[in-house]
Amino acid sequence: MLLRLDSVQRHFGGVHAVDGVSLEVEQGSIYGLIGPNGAGKTTLVNVITGYVPFQSGGAWLESDELTGLPAHRIAALGISRTFQNIRLFKDLTAQENVLVGMHARRHDDTLAQLATLPMFRRDERTRIEEAHRLMDTVGLTAKAIGRRPAGTLPYGDQRRLEIARALALKPRLLILDEPAAGMNPSEKQGMRELIENLNKDGLTILLIDHDMRLVMGVCTRVAVLNFGRKIADSTPKDVSTDAGVIKAYLGTGGEREVSSAPGASGVDEAVEVVEAAATTKVAAEPENAILEVRNLSVSYGAVSAVRGASLSVARGEVVALIGANGAGKSTILNTLSALIRPDSGTATFDGLDLTVAKPSAIVRHGLVQVPEGREILARQTVLENLELATWARHDRAAAAKDIEAAMKRFPILGERRALSAGTLSGGEQQMLAIARGLLAKPRLLLLDEPSLGLAPQMVDEVFAAIEEIHKDGTTILLVEQNALRALAIADRAYVIETGQILLSGSGEDLLHNPAVRRAYLGG
């Protein structure tokens, strides 16, 4: 056994980020770690690598105990990692990055260095040659990029360079935290081959990724985390059909039973998916669309996030946009609010061209976004948060009345009006964010992950509030990871996977479509 964790615990305040996780990683295996957003995967990695101390439990790398060691000692023992949001030494050259990776196994040559002994030059040459070999291993050409500052490399190369730097430590265990995030399908394929090749050379790998095709494809064993607990630990095949895992990923449909989860019946889906996709994809688009998006493509530098997405929302509808983490859902909403500009495609909201309009003009025109993670002002009181939303209005009296109405709609906010917003629970903060959005008098409300990180009963309350707002006549475009929940209240829905709209249809249709499960869990 290479790595062994024994009921590891880590709380942040009252949040059980990692709650008694035990697992064993076999020498020479590729071990997958998956789970919905906020499940505790990255916290677990931070605990293993010593970035975040344990509160209880233990960890061993073969016979070396890791419990309580500082991060640099754990790295020196042979656990090396990459980071979810690439942490290269950006101003150092690619080659220097890899050389820094050799720090832990390089003898201290400071004195030889000061004296400029020839021994030092020889060692340095050997190190540079090794760095070049490592870059070669991960598919980078040292000649072409070795002397370029790491921050100027294309995105995919930066991911690869981070792996080369991690390999320079000669690790016993390599932890990859979302190595394929933001990659296009062909880059993902390349990453998959790289992981397989490293493993073939005998390296043990712990892989975290949201791309289920990648995880299910390369891993020999997969563990699933949800709310800090391990809910499954088995072969990829067993995990992808596990009822508990499907529930964790797709959420629950309120009163609906888990057994109605798409594809959970266990019938062979391959054929069914193709058919279902073919039938649902042609689902009629509404005619009186208030929002019309055509062939929208958006990228962040070299990373393409949305590829040719088209969708529309009719007046009075609730439309859901569902898909796994990193599929491009929030990017679409942020593009509609003009926080990001698209590369190509059109987006019009009731006659307003969203690709050129200013964000403030878009809000005045009646398109309002409630952002992911609420973005409330934690130190201001609830009332101050709401007042800020009416700041640009001149009709003070009417604005005050609207605030009173908002507090009637969400009584909990009225009760806590004088408390600072940061002391509210996650669900209450979400209510506040929605109330703030409503004060801008939206005709179309964009909701980004309103159930993110909420306990199940809070999710119920938030969704009840959304349904009520809809009944009052507000059109809603809802982005959710909790697919079943969103589909249950949506008139229509779009399923998005790696930046492309995979299928669309009525909420009811998609609830029973196995392709939805595949979009989340691969297959």
Next chain:
Amino acid sequence: MDFVIQLFTDPIGFWNSHTLFIAQVGINSIIALSMFIVLYSGQLSLAAPGFMAIGAYTSVLMDQYWHTPLALNIAAAVLLAAAVGLVVGLPVLRLRGVFLAIATIGFIEALRLGVILNLPITGEGLGLKNGNSDPLGGINLVLVSLVVVLFLVWRLTKGRLGAAWAAIRQDELAALSQGINVARYKMIAFVLSALVAGFGGALEAHLQTFVDPSDQQYGVTRAVQILTFAVLGGSGHFLGPVVGALVVTSLPWVFEQARDYINIVTGVFLIAVIVFRPQGIVGRGGLAIVRPRWWPRRARVNASTPG
């Protein structure tokens, strides 16, 4: 302008008539290298004037009371500065960025207002007479010292230690994941920086007939001046702060007619460098000039950069 013309037409005359100036450039360069060491490891420490004061007073007081030779005085000054650096570093290095800067300002002001201006042995507020100073003859010692310190700092940045410092400056968390003991390497940088500042302080005192405990000498004003050396010259390359020290020290001489307004001249120059050359005068990218985002596209940037 006479200053620049003489430098090129009559170098020997320049050397003889501007010995004090050249020595001051040398001292400032050594102090700038002390600043470079902490900045290179990613620490915004402004403690250098404090360690300079420790070096200066130790060396001069030893000379006054024990009549020990200069070499011994300087050695003791350097060691004491390093030892104080270790003690100050233990609590202070837990802080980062601007908080570290404020804590180190606290250190230099506490030392100056609380100790130097209060002890009878340091002359209280009146300063200290330095009987054995050598304002003109000290220049050789200063220049040789500068070359030695430059060489050592250059070599240090090239080895395992320097690589670790650069990694820490760029990203502490990523440095940890490479097995770099971040706390230890930051401490090494802080103590080495204190040592070099103490050395520079002792050398400077040797050139002056009077150790002046003023703010310009050992207080926040001096700290800001030293930071200016590094920002102006560039803190990514060991020659950067030295070039910065040379430029800042020369400005009052180059713009002799505008000496009353020299702080304005220096300020404008500093702003221009930060805008058009954010990495400093010496740094990656050769001598390329950066066009700021807000600069009108059609304007010729080269034509509009001062300096």
